[in-house]
Amino acid sequence: MNKSILFAALAACGLLLLLVYYKSHRLGRGLLWTAAQGVCAFFAVNLLGSFFSVHINCNPFSLLVSLFGGTPGVIFLLLMNTLALAG
Numbered sequence: 377m378n379k380s381i382l383f384a385a386l387a388a389c390g391l392l393l394l395l396v397y398y399k400s401h402r403l404g405r406g407l408l409w410t411a412a413q414g415v416c417a418f419f420a421v422n423l424l425g426s427f428f429s430v431h432i433n434c435n436p437f438s439l440l441v442s443l444f445g446g447t448p449g450v451i452f453l454l455l456m457n458t459l460a461l462a463g
Contacts, residue, residue, distance in 0.1 A: 386441070386445075389445070390445070393444075410443075411444070413446045414443050414449055415439075417446070417450040418438070418442040421454065422434070430454070431457075432450070432457060438453055441453055
């Protein structure tokens with residue numbers, strides 16, 4: 377899969393998320409809650425993943441995806457990690 381298509385899809389999802397938060401008048405609280413969930417999910421995957429040999433590398437890209445994407449962002453990172461290891 378072409379990386380530019382992947383990044384464009386990720387950017388579109390991020391813009392859609394911002395639009396939904398803006399329309400619901402909960403932009404700040406929604407982004408804060410999503411960031412907290414994403415960071416907790418990121419570290420939970422790395423902590424509990426040691427039992428199952430699953431981990432996500434800690435780099436700026438993965439941290440930004442988990443911050444802005446929340447739990448779905450962490451699931452996205454796990455899927456991309458699985459696809460990268462399979463190929």
